[in-house]
Amino acid sequence: xxxxxxxxxxxxxxxxxxxxxxxxxxxxxxxxxxxxxxxxxxxxxxxxxxxxxxxxxxxxxxxxxxxxxxxxxxxxxxxxxxxxxxxxxxxxxxxxxxxxxxxxxxxxxxxxxxxxxxxxxxxxxxxxxxxxxxxxxxxxxxxxxxxxxxxxxxxxxxxxxxxxxxxxxxxxxxxxxxxxxxxxxxxxxxxxxxxxxxxxxxxxxxxxxxxxxxxxxxxxxxxxxxxxxxxxxxxxxxxxxxxxxxx
Numbered sequence: 001x002x003x004x005x006x007x008x009x010x011x012x013x014x015x016x017x018x019x020x021x022x023x024x025x026x027x028x029x030x031x032x033x034x035x036x037x038x039x040x041x042x043x044x045x046x047x048x049x050x051x052x053x054x055x056x057x058x059x060x061x062x063x064x065x066x067x068x069x070x071x072x073x074x075x076x077x078x079x080x081x082x083x084x085x086x087x088x089x090x091x092x093x094x095x096x097x098x099x100x101x102x103x104x105x106x107x108x109x110x111x112x113x114x115x116x117x118x119x120x121x122x123x124x125x126x127x128x129x130x131x132x133x134x135x136x137x138x139x140x141x142x143x144x145x146x147x148x149x150x151x152x153x154x155x156x157x158x159x160x161x162x163x164x165x166x167x168x169x170x171x172x173x174x175x176x177x178x179x180x181x182x183x184x185x186x187x188x189x190x191x192x193x194x195x196x197x198x199x200x201x202x203x204x205x206x207x208x209x210x211x212x213x214x215x216x217x218x219x220x221x222x223x224x225x226x227x228x229x230x231x232x233x234x235x236x237x238x239x240x241x242x243x244x245x246x247x
Contacts, residue, residue, distance in 0.1 A: 045209045053157045053204050053217045063127040068223045088139040091191040104165045109152050109205040124188040130179040153186025153206035198226045
């Protein structure tokens with residue numbers, strides 16, 4: 001009888017150990033699975049942020065090219081395109097372009113909006129793509145005239161619009177008909193005067209999910225101005241286009 005009791009006690013002890021061991025293995029596998037899922041979610045979120053940012057960069061690129069082409073076309077009719085002129089009048093000198101390269105990528109996104117670290121902050125520009133006109137100076141917004149519009153990205157680089165009758169900058173709307181630019185978060189461009197051409201530096205900066213390191217997407221392209229023949233201008237507009245991404 002004593003042997004039988006000892007045998008039963010032994011079996012009960014082994015069963016309890018086995019259950020604990022199984023729970024430990026299950027917990028370990030669950031932790032690995034959850035960790036893997038979190039990494040995948042962060043990766044998906046990061047990819048989505050990059051794609052949305054590239055879309056904003058592409059929209060600005062196309063808008064600037066449209067303005068430039070309208071300017072080239074306007075020369076034959078004898079009037080000056082105000083929109084392109086607003087960009088060129090706010091352009092940096094060639095000697096300042098090397099400083100832009102030294103400042104990029106920034107250590108923090110906030111450095112871009114700090115005048116003590118970015119001496120060219122007032123030269124930052126953005127195109128209001130919802131109110132784009134080939135001869136409307138209001139399509140180009142500069143930090144020199146509207147400094148409050150240029151801010152760090154809260155989520156991702158984006159443009160935020162209000163209705164024309166909405167004067168409160170914090171009263172944001174998702175109305176697709178809204179065309180009053182209220183904020184340019186984490187995206188801007190510089191123009192650099194190269195004499196017979198202008199280099200456009202389109203840049204963006206934001207913080208990815210759970211990352212203290214700023215992410216950047218930028219593009220640099222060149223637009224040629226007359227007195228080159230129009231055919232040459234159209235040819236060169238497709239040259240010198242470069243896209244870069246840094247994490």
